[in-house]
Amino acid sequence: MDKFTTLTGIAAPLPMVNVDTDMIIPKQFLKTIKREGLGVNLFDEMRYDRQGNEIPEFVLNKPQYRDAEILIGGENFGCGSSREHAPWAIKDFGIRCVIAPSFADIFFNNCFKNGILPIALPQEQVDILMKDAEKGANARMTVDLEKQEITTSDGEVISFQVDPFRKHCLLNGLDDIGLTMEKAARIDAFEANLEQSRPWV
């Protein structure tokens, strides 16, 4: 997995509540058997018309946000289906950090597995970042995972919380499966016990 340490980049504002994973990546793109290449279809139905032309008003189509690496969203971001295609598309587009007042559980989890840092902050702080993002391409923010701090283009510092284990994995680019495999003896022991206690499983 790719490491995440610090990121300085353009933040795109998307002030919508309940952005669901169907919006992030509609189902017609779930037919892939690969993880890559979904970035062009990120937010497909909001981003393109039926003929495949870009809709100029959509934030990621605006010249100043085409290279955004941070996305600022509204409440309950990533609700809906468990499709990991959503974080894959976000990452493939080039976004490595999503900031919102709250996230849906599975999406939040899926982000970490793909080297994306999701940050939940109180609404007032998201509002500050949203305003900063609205300034466009000159307003680059910095997200420092080690220090757990976001610095706005004006130098305002906002700190954030992150689960220590997930932070450790992101900072070091650790793969969960490898980590768990180190606990194989414990899993063996659990299974041996299971044979006795719940043999029907």
Next chain:
Amino acid sequence: MTAPKTLYDKIWDAHLVHEAEDGTSLLYIDRHLVHEVTSPQAFEGLRMAGRTVRAPDKTIAVPDHNVPTTLDRANGIKNEESRIQVEALDRNAKDFGIHYYPVSDLRQGIVHIVGPENGWTLPGMTVVCGDSHTATHGAFGALAHGIGTSEVEHVLATQTLIQSKSKNMKVEITGELRPGVTAKDITLSVIGRTGTAGGTGHVIEYCGEAIRELSMEGRMTVCNMAIEGGARAGLIAPDEKTFEYIKGRSHAPKGAQWEAAMEWWKTLFSDEDAHWDKVITIRGEDIAPVVTWGTSPEDVLPIDAVVPAPEDFQGGKVEAAKRSLDYMGLQPGTKLSDVEIDTVFIGSCTNGRIEDLRAAAAVLKGKKIKAGLRAMVVPGSGLVRAQAEEEGLADIFQEAGFEWRLAGCSMCLAMNPDQLAPGERCASTSNRNFEGRQGYKGRTHLMSPAMAAAAAVTGKLTDVREMM
């Protein structure tokens, strides 16, 4: 004495392989269900790392999202990408030696219907699937939740999942349901009350008299939509009805194992003084038949209400409501029962079980659907379909003018050719009314099977109580 525990606590504790100091836990997974959309990258990951499936006999796969539901599907899947995805699952199931129900198998169907139907889902188990509606299996008192593809790979390789514990939330539905009110109305009403983020960070246990009175099918409908309420999982404590449903199913324990299992299953309930982080109580009598009007499952109203105005809301929801109304093509103040529909879809893992088909057929018996309407029934599995044919339900649907399809997810998410056209309005028994969910610019109103059947007859959103 040990501290009182919730049902969730008990299942969690029984599956804990390891707990780190910071609370990050390794949980053992008893059942892993797999479908074609969220698994190819996981199997590919295993291959690349030279890993195997740790417990193939606890892993069950079935294609459902992409499969055509038309009667000619034995001729193959026309859409190339869909075909490749299903073929990838065929190959992965074979290569890794997991249980498999291919498209040609009578037992094929929606993964969340196939699991319980064949006795794979049992009380007290941990059940995961790369699919958010895994919550369905909570109806058996199993801790069941959706996972992403990386986690699918993790479970395939290690039969465990890294988790941190959620909070406990109790949703109690007291008393009795009124006539015409079903499990779907319960679950939608709860979401209407708590919002789509109301359960975030929690595992919900549904309890109370109205829940106990529900059949297993109804309980599955309730738990299925726990995810729409934001919860990680929904649970219902197992009881005699649960055991009765499971007994004799092909993969359920038998003989002495059944006895041993029952002994444990009977301990699976929340203790009297267990701690709840959040409690919601709704009177069964206060629940009406409901429909959704917007593009979020929380946009729920009783069928006798009117379309709301954006000003009725607060915060970010004002803009969201504006967008929803515009998308749905609805004017504030319009009576919901005046909203005309073009299509009716009965099916999905929420309402594609036998009881759902019975409820819809009861309304349709001897009636015809409104002329010009497109209406289809997609049974949740081949077994449901066969049973419905045996009970004569298929005839009732067909005589009324419904198409009688083969099993799959179908128009619930429209990954196969069953899609709404732009602007087309659908009365649907599925679980999501998101923009574009049932087809680009398609408009979805969620409701119970009985309500969808009533809408099919009148061509409008309809109060089923007027037809009873």
